[in-house]
Amino acid sequence: MKFVILIHSTPEPWGHPTGDFVAEHQALPQEQRDDMNAHFDQVLTQLQEAGELVGGEALGDPRSSTLFRWADGDPIASDGPYAETKEQFAGFFLIDVASRERAEEIAFHFAGPGETIELRPTMWPGGDEQ
Template identity: 65%
Template sequence: MKYVVLIHSSPQPWGHPTGDTVAEHQALPKAERDRLNSDFEKLLSELQANGELLGGEALGDPATSRLYRYSGRPVVTDGPYSESKEHLAGFFLIDVDTPERADAVAQTFAGPGETIELRPIHVF
């Protein structure tokens, strides 16, 4: 079962990893930040070793994105979203055996000040 793990984060300030720039993450005690970072790195290593991690990328600064909408003709505007306090910061593509495994992965990805969206890949 393939899923995409979408990482939504605040664009102010901008940087990767997103936790390093999110105020809620930075407000945690150093030991807690270190534990969260260690758990995340451990999960990534596990996903890679198991063949469950198919890919992933950090996305560029949202100020450089453009939106293309159709309103009788294509209309281009600056992105990333209209009136949004969060943006899509990156994604990971995973292939796991069960929805429960996907849920466990997404929960580990979730960090202070970020929103993680888990969405199944549509199979045609």
């Protein structure tokens, strides 16, 4: 089963890893931040070695995005960001695991101070979750 782990964050300035730029993360003692970063690197290594990590990407500053919408029968383009909130889509990881329970177990490790993690199953064009 494939799932996408969506990272929502509010870094200021925008940068990656986003946690390094989020006030809640920056407020933690340096030793704790170092431990969290080491743990996250270890999780990614384990996922790669197990063949569960399909891929992932960090996304650029939302202010650099271009939005395309349909209006009056034609597509129109406008400057981003898309969301009217401070929290923005910062990146994603695609995983391929045996069960939703395993996906939830993995997603738990992606949640950090000041960030929101969304776990969502992928779908085939026909609509069945995979």
